[in-house]
Amino acid sequence: MYDAVILWEWLAFAVRWLHVITAIAWIGSSFYFIALDLGLNRNIQGPADGEEWQVHGGGFYHIQKYLVAPDAMPEHLTWFKWESYATWLSGAALLAIVYWVGAELYLIDPAKADLAIWQGILISALSLAAGWVIYDLLCKSRLGERPTTLMILLFILLVAMSWGYNQIFTGRAALLHLGAFTATIMTANVFAIIMPNQRIVVADLKAGLKPDPKYGKIAKLRSTHNNYLTLPVIFLMLSNHYPLAFGTQYAWIIAALVFLMGVTIRHYFNSMHARKGTPNWTWAVTVIIFIVIAWLSTAPGHDSYEVSETRVLTNYEQRFASAAGFDEAHDIVIGRCSMCHAREPVWGNMQWAPKGVLLETQADIAHHARAIYVQSGISHAMPPANITGLPDEDRAKLAAWYRAATR
Numbered sequence: 001m002y003d004a005v006i007l008w009e010w011l012a013f014a015v016r017w018l019h020v021i022t023a024i025a026w027i028g029s030s031f032y033f034i035a036l037d038l039g040l041n042r043n044i045q046g047p048a049d050g051e052e053w054q055v056h057g058g059g060f061y062h063i064q065k066y067l068v069a070p071d072a073m074p075e076h077l078t079w080f081k082w083e084s085y086a087t088w089l090s091g092a093a094l095l096a097i098v099y100w101v102g103a104e105l106y107l108i109d110p111a112k113a114d115l116a117i118w119q120g121i122l123i124s125a126l127s128l129a130a131g132w133v134i135y136d137l138l139c140k141s142r143l144g145e146r147p148t149t150l151m152i153l154l155f156i157l158l159v160a161m162s163w164g165y166n167q168i169f170t171g172r173a174a175l176l177h178l179g180a181f182t183a184t185i186m187t188a189n190v191f192a193i194i195m196p197n198q199r200i201v202v203a204d205l206k207a208g209l210k211p212d213p214k215y216g217k218i219a220k221l222r223s224t225h226n227n228y229l230t231l232p233v234i235f236l237m238l239s240n241h242y243p244l245a246f247g248t249q250y251a252w253i254i255a256a257l258v259f260l261m262g263v264t265i266r267h268y269f270n271s272m273h274a275r276k277g278t279p280n281w282t283w284a285v286t287v288i289i290f291i292v293i294a295w296l297s298t299a300p301g302h303d304s305y306e307v308s309e310t311r312v313l314t315n316y317e318q319r320f321a322s323a324a325g326f327d328e329a330h331d332i333v334i335g336r337c338s339m340c341h342a343r344e345p346v347w348g349n350m351q352w353a354p355k356g357v358l359l360e361t362q363a364d365i366a367h368h369a370r371a372i373y374v375q376s377g378i379s380h381a382m383p384p385a386n387i388t389g390l391p392d393e394d395r396a397k398l399a400a401w402y403r404a405a406t407r
Contacts, residue, residue: 012097019090026083034227038274073205088187104316113168131181132188162252171246178255179236182229189222231262243356244297254293261289308361317366323405328397333359336388373402
């Protein structure tokens with residue numbers, strides 16, 4: 001029987017799928033145009049700034065770039081904007097579905113900050129808007145003429161936000177929000193700066209006026225920022241699947257180092273596309289940074305068994321711990337799941353609990369009630385390949401316990 005949880009899970013899946021599709025479209029077009037611009041042959045005659053011949057799909061393409069625009073506007077002009085807008089909108093919807101609706105489980109960490117749900121959601125939303133405002137003011141200041149200094153200040157802003165998020169949200173939510181914070185800046189660059197500037201140029205051309213080159217210069221600066229921020233955003237969006245990235249007290253430092261890796265990787269490809277050589281030293285730096293990240297990831301990032309066993313349950317956890325069937329559900333989880341989902345797993349050579357989910361204490365089990373219901377109650381996703389032999393009657397008991405708590 002379908003219930004609200006199942007429908008919500010499928011809604012989240014559909015929005016996540018949409019988000020991935022639109023992100024592929026945005027990132028693909030962004031990387032393509034950066035590579036195209038850097039690789040243009042500028043030793044040509046005529047008004048164009050550069051040109052490129054390319055072959056793809058059995059055909060040849062002759063592409064020319066104009067610094068402002070050709071003398072006459074073409075009848076058909078393709079605008080690249082909806083890839084960015086759709087990525088942000090679907091990402092915002094996914095943030096609300098997972099982290100706002102599921103704030104008690106995924107967003108708020110009472111051990112860090114005892115926030116009400118509405119407070120956590122408000123901080124989440126306002127922080128994304130505040131990031132764009134601060135960044136935009138920096139770009140529009142005199143620092144806009146000093147791109148290197150501006151990039152350093154942007155990096156400092158991102159590190160500060162990484163630390164701040166980690167002080168109040170769960171590790172998973174902290175990294176995800178840093179990615180959303182950065183993605184908001186990137187999409188706002190397209191919506192509020194790049195597209196309006198291009199519209200001004202088009203309007204001037206249609207009116208027979210000579211467009212001011214400054215609009216193209218401003219758009220180019222924001223586009224360059226987007227280019228260097230893309231890879232770290234992808235890492236942060238994927239991080240929620242890897243507890244070694246978020247399940248440590250140094251998660252905010254890991255996130256900061258990921259931005260440096262994004263710079264080194266993009267510098268290599270940007271230099272190669274611009275035919276300025278292949279700075280292979282960037283790969284050595286990238287590997288060193290990655291090793292440091294892997295080392296930091298092993299630092300403790302969760303409560304000890306003793307702390308979890310004795311701490312006061314949150315209202316959310318208490319609802320499930322006091323529901324009918326909890327004792328049976330507790331015994332089932334301890335017997336079938338906790339050998340892997342433990343602070344020190346005893347299954348095979350496993351070193352860390354899958355996805356950072358711990359199921360050893362009453363608080364652990366009550367906290368992850370929804371995940372237990374979805375993964376083991378109404379589906380056979382866990383245990384993997386039913387390796388611990390969880391029978392269907394026990395799955396039914398897990399489902400009944402969850403439903404008893406949510407009636």
